[in-house]
Amino acid sequence: MNIKLELLNESDFSKIVEWVNAYNSDFMVQWAGLTYKFPLSMEQITEHYIRGINTKEGSAYVYKIIDVESSHYIGSVQLARFDEVKKEAVIGRFIIDEKYRGKGVGQAALHKLASLGFEQFNLNGLKLNVFNINKGAMKCYERVGFKQILVNPKFYQSSTGEWWDQIQMLLCKEEWIKNKMK
Numbered sequence: 001m002n003i004k005l006e007l008l009n010e011s012d013f014s015k016i017v018e019w020v021n022a023y024n025s026d027f028m029v030q031w032a033g034l035t036y037k038f039p040l041s042m043e044q045i046t047e048h049y050i051r052g053i054n055t056k057e058g059s060a061y062v063y064k065i066i067d068v069e070s071s072h073y074i075g076s077v078q079l080a081r082f083d084e085v086k087k088e089a090v091i092g093r094f095i096i097d098e099k100y101r102g103k104g105v106g107q108a109a110l111h112k113l114a115s116l117g118f119e120q121f122n123l124n125g126l127k128l129n130v131f132n133i134n135k136g137a138m139k140c141y142e143r144v145g146f147k148q149i150l151v152n153p154k155f156y157q158s159s160t161g162e163w164w165d166q167i168q169m170l171l172c173k174e175e176w177i178k179n180k181m182k
Contacts, residue, residue, distance in 0.1 A: 001067065001069075001100070001103050001104055001105055001108065002067070002068040002069060002108075003065050003066060003067060003068060003074070003105055003108045003109060003112070004065075004066050004068055004112070005063040005064070005065060005066070005077075005109065005112045005113065005116070006063060006064050006066055007053075007054045007061065007062070007063060007064075008053065008054075008062040008063055008064040008076055010046070010049070010053065012064055012073065012076070013042055013045045013046070014042060015073060015076075016040075016045070016076055016093075016095065017040050017041065017042055017045065019095050019097060019098075020032075020039075020040045020095065021038075021039045021040055022098075024038065024159065025038035025159060026158045026159050026160075028040060029131075029156055029158075030130075030131055030134055031093060031094070031095055032092070032093055033092075033129065034156075035048060036048070049062075059080055059081065059082060060078050060079070060080035060081075061078060061079045061080070061116075062076060062077075062078040062093070063076060063077055063078065063079075063109075063113065064076050065077065065096065065105065065109045067100070074096060074097045074099075074100045074105065075094075075095055075096035075097055075100065075105060075109065076093065076094075076095055077091060077092075077093065077094040077095075077109055077110075077113055078091070078092050078093045078094075079091060079113060079116065079117055079121070079126075080092060082121070082123075086124070086125065087122065087123050087124040087125065088123060088124065088125040088126065088127060089117055089121065089123055089126060089127070090126075090127045090128060090129075091110070091113060091126055091127070091128040092128065092129070094106070094109075094128075094137075096109075101136075102136075106137070106140040107140055107143055107144055110140070110141070110144045111144060113126075114126060114144065114171060114176050118173045118176060118177075123173065124172065124173045125170055125171065125172050125173065126146075126170070126171045127149075127168060127169065127170050127171075128141065128146065128168075128169050129166055129167065129168050129169075130166075130167050130169060131155070131156065131164040131165065131166060131167070132151075132164060132165040132166075132167055133158075133162070133164050138167070138169075141169050141171075144171065144176075144179075145171050145175045145176055145179045146169040146170060146171045147169060147170055147171075147175075148167055148168070148169055149168050149169065149170045150167070150168040151165055151166070151167050151168075152165060152166040152167075152168070153165045
């Protein structure tokens with residue numbers, strides 16, 4: 001599937017609220033960690049991004065994922081928590097409309113986001129966190145070149161009582177360039 005990334009506007013937050021609230025609190029924790037309380041609301045998102053988005057001051061660049069063929073807004077992902085010393089940032093708040101999952105959208109979006117991170121923002125590394133129960137996401141990240149660097153065991157207890165391990169993954173610029181050349 002051919003996709004593109006565009007900077008998201010705050011008016012686009014309502015679609016994210018809709019996508020997240022179609023699930024449950026455990027899904028929201030997978031999407032955003034412990035940042036929000038379920039159900040997600042526009043007020044929570046607005047408060048979280050009080051310094052704004054898509055600026056250096058806001059420290060978060062939020063992108064919408066667009067299906068090029070239909071021009072539909074089918075997901076979003078953010079690049080945030082920039083570390084100027086290590087030249088790293090964190091990928092988060094990654095969500096794809098359920099109708100578009102399993103079609104390569106995640107990989108395509110991550111490739112485009114990596115390109116932005118390494119070329120536009122001149123980063124050397126991109127990190128992300130994922131729970132061990134999210135096997136599909138982990139496979140997607142690994143296909144893009146992310147490697148596990150840290151495991152935080154029993155990080156979150158789900159609503160069913162199951163403990164989830166948090167896995168931190170890293171994509172180095174050198175590895176991304178090597179994979180891109182294949």
